[in-house]
Amino acid sequence: MADFLDTTIDELTGNFEFLGDWEERFAYLIELGKKLPPLDESEMVEENRVHGCQAMVWLKMLPNADSTFEIRADSDAFIVKGLIAVLLLVYNRKTAEQIMATDCAGTAARLGLDKHLSPTRRNGLHSMVSRIQALAAESSAQIA
Secondary structure, X not given: OOHHHHOOHHHHHXXXXXXXXXXXXXXXXXXXXXXXXXXXXXHOOHHHEOOXXXXXXXXXXXXXXXXXXXXXXXXXXHHHHHHHHHHHHHHOXXXXXXXXXXXXXXXXXXXXXHHHOOHHHHHHHHHHHHHHHHHHHHHHHHHO
């Protein structure tokens, strides 16, 4: 997975604070998104599509041997790829229980995304978070 996943949310927040204005922060998000490994075209299917996003978004969660998940996602919009990168920092390599217990809204607020994303982008971010949590819950139910 991309090197940026070694970044912590605290480091990401610090980077956002250092950059200052939102034009620079959005440019940084876009750069993070460019580091995402692309999904193979065979993975860009309706089954993996996240509905509720203005952009096209595909997301899948793959189980690891240690009960954590590897999340893979892609979009046709640069800023959304950056939001996916943030979600990977929040949720990737966590167990289903950790995913369901994680407060992504708090992270979005720390980064200021709740105030600076357009309503359609906020809805899309919420749809991606809901999809990740639903897949985690589904996986957890299958194990129980």
